Amino acid sequence: MEYNFSDIEQKWQKAWNDANAYAVSNESDKPHYYVLDMFPYPSGAGLHVGHPLGYIASDIYSRYKRQCGFNVLHPMGFDAYGLPAEQYAIQTGQHPEVTTNKNIERYISQLRKIGFCYDWSRSVKTCDPQFYHWTQWAFIQMFNHYYDNVAQKAKPISELVARFEREDPTWATLSEREQQERLMQYRIAYLADTKVNWCPELGTVLANDEVSEGLSVRGGYPVEQRVMRQWCLRVSAYAPRLLEGLDRLDWTDSLKDTQRNWIGRSEGAEMQFDIKKHPSGSPLKGESESEAPITIFTTRADTVFGVTFMVLAPESEYVGRLTTDEQRAEVEQYLAWVKHRTERERIADRKVTGVFSGSYAINPLTNAEIPIYISDYVLAGYGTGAIMAVPAHDSRDYAFAKHFNLPIIPLIEGADVSEQSFDAKEGKMMNSGFLNGLDVKDAIAKMKEYITNTGIGRVTVNYRLRDAIFSRQRYWGEPFPIYYKDGMPYPIPEDCLPLELPAVTEFKPTATGEPPLGHAQVWAWDEKNKKVVDKKLIDNKSVYPLELCTMPGFAGSSAYYLRYMDPHNNEALVSRQANDYWQQVDLYLGGSEHATGHLIYSRFWNKFLFDLGLVCKDEPFRKLINQGMIQGRSNFVYRYIGEGATGNLYVSYNLINNPEYKDKVQPIHVDVNIVHNDVLDITAFRNWMPEFKNATFVFADGTSSEVEDNPYLGAAMPKQYICGWAVEKMSKSMFNVVNPDDVIANYGADTLRLYEMFLGPLEMSKPWDTNGIDGVHRFLKKAWNMYETVTDEQPTKEEFKSLHKLIKKITWDIENFSFNTSIPAFMIAQSELAALKCNKRAILEPFAILLAPYAPHIAEEMYHRCHSLNAQPSTLNSFVIDAQWPELNEAYLVEDTQKYPVQFNGKVRFTLECPKDTPKDEVEKLVLAHEDTARYLAGNAPKKVIVVPGRIVNVVM
């Protein structure tokens, strides 16, 4: 009976589809379970074998949970907005919607072939107006709410207005515009002039997590700093809750640590430094203003006695008023220089730069006059944008002090600061007045007490987490549901949503530098008629301009997991009922690259919706697992470049270190798809690219003749060319991309699924190496052969033992996400059962059920064969996915005898077999009486005999 995987897989995929087997209902008596894969971006290249790794794992888990009696929600959709489609549109004029939909089609067809149990009727895509309706809606809610820092939750902006009306007599005197401006400082979605990462090549701003090392993550283009008016989300308000919420999540420690670092809580103190009154009268802007103290933030309050200068960030508002007339020209020159520097230059070039402001501050403890500098090593966005510099105990301050020849006062006993600073928070204080002799930790506490009591400062907490910049000067994203009246933003009414993305013919910025939506003709808001109208009608009386920016990539992916609970709801993002049933994502699988982007934003978004009482859980993802990356495994041919090289001779890998070829060959990437088990397909290679058409080879045997005479056959057999290999990123340019479609065509989806799991632990990254796939495929063939005839005979004890060993192992593995170890367990069970010639339904049916989560197609066919050899799907109305997970009966696993490995001084010498439950001292006697014991004791008396019941014996001499 041949294992025809292609027929089997097509047959059952159709049957499942026809029967709607994977549709999930929100109404069920069963317990619920929600398994989610991270939203893929449908790239033009389609899926490669790395993508399905996590999907296969989550599919196995989903199927297992369903077989255990859960109602399992397991959806899939697409993060459809994004830069690549738009870049492609700019280059080709092809509308991004067209390419995006094409790519989605391709993804869906590839995913379907792998046999996932997704409920496709719940699929969503972010560029669908029915979907982004709720993205826009959430944005309006954020616009209409502020964060109450006392209550630690979002509240309606109307409550704030009411408070202003009640408590602030000036409120009523403000104009509408002034009132709006004031409210803008509180809204969770707000407009602000912020320093942004501007990417000129992409023509848009980017969030911090979209920039890496001064280059855009997508595309790798340079990024510079620019101040622009942008929509922002007040994520920072949620920093304490985002931090504290991590403690209750079942995520890996490494991921939680990454988020903790990104949120960056630091406890410290704000402290005020008085400004020295300038002797020459009034060189500063205004007498009283110039003398107002400046506030700094420090985590090292203990080091105040060692402050020898202060530094302001170039963007600090203190800069203007502290710059003296004498220094003004120099300061302005420095500020100009800082401003034109790109982020990349800043990272690449860490040399000390800065300028003296001309002013002095007074150290509140020593009363010393200390100069105030301006330097870009101090960041405007963190703390107060001003620092007290303690060169002896901060390496950055140290470098600055050395460069400008400023004094360095050591504060910790025994610290040598002649060559470098001593940054560690340990040791005993000195040169520090009343702190002398204290440990650093105690000194910090004492100093905090002192500054609180004297009123020169206060204890505070700072967070590194910044507000998210939410505007993109791009076309292919969600439009903001916002129009501008007198320069101030107003949301369009909620019942007018979705505000659909208008058609444009040009995807580049306009000639006047407006974002691409500037090209849209029908893009103005008619307030009276509540509709989008032609721009020509803008009169700023009843027709107003609409926002031209669109939302960033993370907008659509921040709440999509809620939408799957209730994907067709036209009244709400998710109904209360649906949300109460599913609650939250129980298991979330995806890559760790989303640690500081998506996983922060969606936690924020979810907490906001929670504050509004719209979702029942304040965290979206209860348990999260990161699957490892699948790296590429590249193959190489070795072009001969030594003497007499024709440029078309290739040396087999096993020969390249021979003297005649060593250092005379050049490795060239070769498409891994024309290499099998590191052996090159010569014909395919010659046809691969024109330059290889006339390739000649030195084969593995060291000769160049292409064939070997075959003594048995008139014909000749081809010889082998061995390729070298290396592990690299999977990418087109390395010719190491493997497409799951090809694997499925050659081996079937079940083999692909099994093999991806077989490669190694889910969380670890590993190269895709097809070399082992034959073994997994052979296992399926052998398993398949067991089902040729199925009988109703009673199984033997041994057969039951094999089965129940397998039940125990597979159940444990799935519960613990150890999918790689299940495959050998199946192989072992198969070979045991085959050796016993087992063809009994009582064994083979549970075997098929156990295999079903891993290899659903073949398992379905096996399951049906157990019922009738010729059963058709129509005659059997149940699928293996609904078959009850087999129950473990430990009784079958109990052995009559116990085997003890017997060690002498920790080395295993022989094995002792004795009846089960032999008492400890009896085992000891048996060991000492054993015929081999005397030999290993070699005349020594045993000092001690350790018997671990059921495990091992160790004789200590």
Place this chain on the structure above:
RNA sequence: GCCGCGAUGGUGGAAUCGGUAGACACGAAGGACUUAAAAUCCUUUGGCCCGAAACGGCUGUGUGGGUUCAAGUCCCACUCGCGGUACCA
């Protein structure tokens, strides 16, 4: 620099609670079947040593120490690799 993860045969990996290291698979070598090949099946396969043979000895989980009757597993110090992050005061 800081944080996290990892290192086990020729290769991917297993050893789940400190208890027989190398399961399972690939590859390789040898054999059976075959006119031949493919497919399939069987045997061997960490290294070294002794031997006619053995259920013979030694050694062995990145390096160096330690704890323990017993360490791939726990502790300390280090090396290398991977990922993240970086003037965050």
